[in-house]
Amino acid sequence: MNIAKQIKTLLQEAELYRSQGLLDEALVKYHHAEDLIRRHEQLKNRLNLIDAVSKKIRRLKDEIQRIENAPKKPEVSTKIQDLIKKLFTFTPNLNEDARALEGAVALAKFGQFKRAILEFKALLKRDSLRVAAAKNIIRCHMALSSVDDAVAEYEQWLSDNIFLPNQQQRLWIFFENVLNKEGIDKILPQAKMFPHDVKDQTYEDDRLKIEEVKIEDEEDLDINSIGITFERGSLKEQIFEFKVRFQLGKVLSLLISGREKDLIENFKVGTTINDVQYYSNIAFFNGSGLITAVKKIKIGPLRGDYCVDIEAAIS
């Protein structure tokens, strides 16, 4: 094929790919055409051709840039947000509170942080969801890069005294961890001490007992599956979900195929995974997990697979 024909074909292909929305492929063809034109000085109207193709490349690059710079998760209409809530609340037979929490979490997962914050704020009124809602509000503010709003919100909760002292402390630890992870140097107002650290326990003691029972309830939840995000190692920032094979109190046993060598290497006995989601029949909870055992199964049909025990710490 002569050069002029080759260039014509390349330009046609570039236009076709562009018409299909395959902008990167179109760009490659334009660059190839431009390169050929530059290398063949004998071509008629060579400079005009270079100019025309360069303009097309520039326009295409602008278009690619515009697409790349468009917000990845923009706020959508209320109608669509309602649909997201409806379609992505999966767990059947949820009670009203748990359903509301799952709906708000779905909004946050789709990047609808402002609406999610409003929904989580409404959930602060529900005793059973208050801490989970507060943590998610902090997460949403952080996702919106509004650390100051997160801190202001947290301070407001402290001054309104809406959390029990141990809840305050859990929240403080959680928020501190979030800030540390993000490398943000902010001094948070200290939460109240646990009542057993305080000498005058008259009133607080009663509240603590109620809360202690609640925590025990949470710890005894049946967990069906868990989601783990590794913070380091070869699988850093990757999310994995596992079915729970069996549960003994807080210890959950997972089965991992022996072929998943990368995965198994990331489970080291004695280490804590800080980003774990625990899924129960009623809702899901965030927390951390301590790896207590990694055992290779030596007999039976699962021979060669691994059993990993994780001690759950639900926040």
Add this chain to the structure above:
Amino acid sequence: MAIFNFKKREIECKIVYYGPGRCGKTTNMEYIFKTFKKQVVGEMVSIDTEGDRTLFFDFLPIGLGKIKGFDIKVQVYTVPGQVQYRSTRKLVLKGVDGVIFVADSLAVRREKNMVSLKDLQHNLKEYGLNIFKIPLVMQHNKRDLAGQGFPIMSVEQMEKDLNRQLKVPSFPASAIIGQGVGATLKECLKLTLVSFRKNLQLGR
């Protein structure tokens, strides 16, 4: 996962169109929305962004009428194909009952097809699902582009690349003109319902 409501005698299932960016998933759904009016039971919701790319998902509710006394409702979704929307794809895939993998016939998209299929396998696995066991149908889309001067892959090549191990039913298609769209969806629905029946029998 399908929702069986024995009281209302209703089965609700979820079909997801998967595939690389710009392969024609939304075009498939648009054609279904326009053509299968009898079955469509609600509005098609499409959330797209700059450059007509699907942002979160497309959604279309359809009804198949009664089968053995059960009202069959189907939620059809597409995922965003662009690589950077991995977490959204995973979210949309949650609870899936049947998958239609739309492959792009354009030769330049060969690698993207393979990467997307691998991504599907990975995401299914994360939900404890096996790509070899889930009801899956493959569509080789954009066959019409050969006539417009685009270099496209042969069906044999695509089968070798994508379906050699899976051996799932596959259909040549041109979603833009509706060719192969209905057949692909029907096959996926058929496989999904057969899979329900099997699971129900096992559960008895």
